[in-house]
Amino acid sequence: NAGVMQNPRHLVRRRGQEARLRCSPMKGHSHVYWYRQLPEEGLKFMVYLQKENIIDESGMPKERFSAEFPKEGPSILRIQQVVRGDSAAYFCASSPNGGRAPEQYFGPGTRLTVT
Amino acid sequence: DAKTTQPPSMDCAEGRAANLPCNHSTISGNEYVYWYRQIHSQGPQYIIHGLKNNETNEMASLIITEDRKSSTLILPHATLRDTAVYYCIVRVGESFQKLVFGTGTRLLVSP
Numbered sequence: 176n177a178g179v180m181q182n183p184r185h186l187v188r189r190r191g192q193e194a195r196l197r198c199s200p201m202k203g204h205s206h207v208y209w210y211r212q213l214p215e216e217g218l219k220f221m222v223y224l225q226k227e228n229i230i231d232e233s234g235m236p237k238e239r240f241s242a243e244f245p246k247e248g249p250s251i252l253r254i255q256q257v258v259r260g261d262s263a264a265y266f267c268a269s270s271p272n273g274g275r276a277p278e279q280y281f282g283p284g285t286r287l288t289v290t
Numbered sequence: 291d292a293k294t295t296q297p298p299s300m301d302c303a304e305g306r307a308a309n310l311p312c313n314h315s316t317i318s319g320n321e322y323v324y325w326y327r328q329i330h331s332q333g334p335q336y337i338i339h340g341l342k343n344n345e346t347n348e349m350a351s352l353i354i355t356e357d358r359k360s361s362t363l364i365l366p367h368a369t370l371r372d373t374a375v376y377y378c379i380v381r382v383g384e385s386f387q388k389l390v391f392g393t394g395t396r397l398l399v400s401p
Contacts, residue, residue, distance in 0.1 A: 208389075210389075218334065231388060283333050
């Protein structure tokens with residue numbers, strides 16, 4: 176049973192370019208979460224999505240960041256016009272559909288470097 | 291979500307039990323205690339969770355005090371690969387909500 180997959184694992188972008196990060200949840204999981212970890216800091220929640228719906232985006236920066244989880248295909252975190260402060264590790268997690276206290280399973284992360 | 295308090299760092303000898311404490315004195319009746327760990331640069335790894343009963347799985351045991359204001363994660367036979375930052379998180383059960391990561395405990399397992 177494959178785990179959460181993220182690609183690319185490493186992404187280098189120049190300032191002003193766009194970054195697209197992809198996350199494929201575990202099979203049978205329809206809940207996806209995105210977290211960001213700045214260098215030497217803890218993980219911070221960004222957004223929680225179910226298929227075709229954004230449930231909680233309280234951690235998303237107001238500008239330049241967007242996320243989607245279409246009916247078919249992976250979840251996408253999109254960062255427009257990247258700046259050096261966007262350099263971080265971005266982790267995706269997924270949860271199973273049932274259970275009283277659903278745990279989250281994390282992917283290996285995408286390390287974004289903005290030059 | 292309730293706040294948690296963990297020691298910033300702990301040491302453990304390889305092969306010995308590692309006991310990681312967590313205080314969550316303001317936990318509510320419907321909040322679960324979760325433990326995750328992050329091995330250097332990797333994605334966090336789910337370890338175990340519980341509500342009020344002690345729990346055990348292949349990775350660890352979770353002991354929750356009767357008043358639920360604190361808990362202990364026990365790694366029965368620590369190995370070098372258990373060196374990681376361990377996070378204790380409390381959040382409402384029966385819901386799909388974000389995890390709020392604190393600063394965790396950096397566990398160093400030495401030979």
